[in-house]
Amino acid sequence: xxxTLPKAERDKFEREGAEERLCLACRLFGSTWxxxxxxxxxxxxxxxxxxTKVLDFLxxxxxxxxxxxxxxxxxxxLWKPKFRVRLFLENPQPWELGWLALVLRDLHDGxxxxxxxxxxxxxxxxxxxxxxxxxxxxxxxxxxxADDSQDPTVQQxxxxxxxxxxxxxxxxxxxQTLAYDQATLDDWMALAEGWVRVFNQQVANHRHAFGLxxxxxxxxxxGYWLSELYPARVP
Numbered sequence: 757x758x759x760t761l762p763k764a765e766r767d768k769f770e771r772e773g774a775e776e777r778l779c780l781a782c783r784l785f786g787s788t789w790x791x792x793x794x795x796x797x798x799x800x801x802x803x804x805x806x807x808t809k810v811l812d813f814l815x816x817x818x819x820x821x822x823x824x825x826x827x828x829x830x831x832x833x834l835w836k837p838k839f840r841v842r843l844f845l846e847n848p849q850p851w852e853l854g855w856l857a858l859v860l861r862d863l864h865d866g867x868x869x870x871x872x873x874x875x876x877x878x879x880x881x882x883x884x885x886x887x888x889x890x891x892x893x894x895x896x897x898x899x900x901x902a903d904d905s906q907d908p909t910v911q912q913x914x915x916x917x918x919x920x921x922x923x924x925x926x927x928x929x930x931x932q933t934l935a936y937d938q939a940t941l942d943d944w945m946a947l948a949e950g951w952v953r954v955f956n957q958q959v960a961n962h963r964h965a966f967g968l969x970x971x972x973x974x975x976x977x978x979g980y981w982l983s984e985l986y987p988a989r990v991p
Contacts, residue, residue, distance in 0.1 A: 758843060761932075763939040778790065779962075780851075780855075780958065780959065780962055784852050784855060786866065788877045788911070793845060793846040793847060793848075794843065794844070794845050794846075794856075794989075795843070795844045795845075795901050796841065796842075796843055796844075797841060797842045797844070797986070798841075799839035800839060800840050800841075800842060801837060801838070801839055802839060802840045803837055803838040806834065806835070806837070806957075807834070807835045807837075808832050808833060808834060808835060809832070809833060809835045810830050810832050810833075810835075811830060811831055811833060811876075812828070812829075812830045813828070813829050813830060813876065814827065814828050814829075815827035815828075815829065829841070831873075833878065837906075838884075840899075843954070843978075848899050849899065850900065850901045850902070850951050850954045850955075850958075851951070851954045851955040851958040852947075852955075853899055853951040853955075854932050854948070854950075854951035854952040854953070854954055854955030854956070855955045856953060856954060857948050857952060858955070863881060863883065864881075864882050864883045866880045866882075869881075886936075887935070887936065888935065888936035888944070889926075889928075889933050889934070889936070890933065890934045890935075891928055891931035891932070891933050892931060892932055892933075892934075893930065893931060895921055898917065898934070899920060899951075900914055900918070900947075901913050901914055901917075901919040901950045901951065901953075901954045905954075905957075907953055909949055909950055909953045910953055910954065911951045912946050912949070912950065913946050913947045913948075913949060913950020913951065913953070914950065915946075916942075916943035916944070916946035916947045916950070917943075917947045917950075919940075919943050920934060920940060920943050920947065921934070923940060941990075
């Protein structure tokens, strides 16, 4: 949408930034205007050995709903492999961490698949040996929820985060680091609940700054109605 705006408005965005005009997904995962601050590195195989299995499949005829004649095929797949992957989020906001926590939870619970063949049962995964490390210059840079909220969950999260900041820290380059461990699990869980609550509030309050120039469902597109472009029945 931004690229279709008049030049004067685009220049204003370049001066003032387009962050507040973008949807939440574009802010976290990036868009054609702003790059993503979330990086997912290539996953490396960490299993002891590579195990494969050959699975048989049969193509389904989309018109009859039955098996398609002479369309049997098979595939050699990795069987329960293990990979190491690292996610890096630059300058995270509390609501972004809440969203990311929900995504990782759904991934671990099997509600999200990765890669090819989700309909065939591929791509389900679980998270093991998780590690979480925050790097920050000062305590003010640590992503605590805003303390102006009266929500008890958010207040508990702030207290948990402050206790974590009083604990043992590490050093990585110019950054102080704070890492998740089992000894402080309760505080990390309380902080994560606060991030999720802030994300829920962000979603409830967010209003997209751009509107559609034309409604492609109720209006015509290039002289055609949607029902004409995509008929409900196959002739």
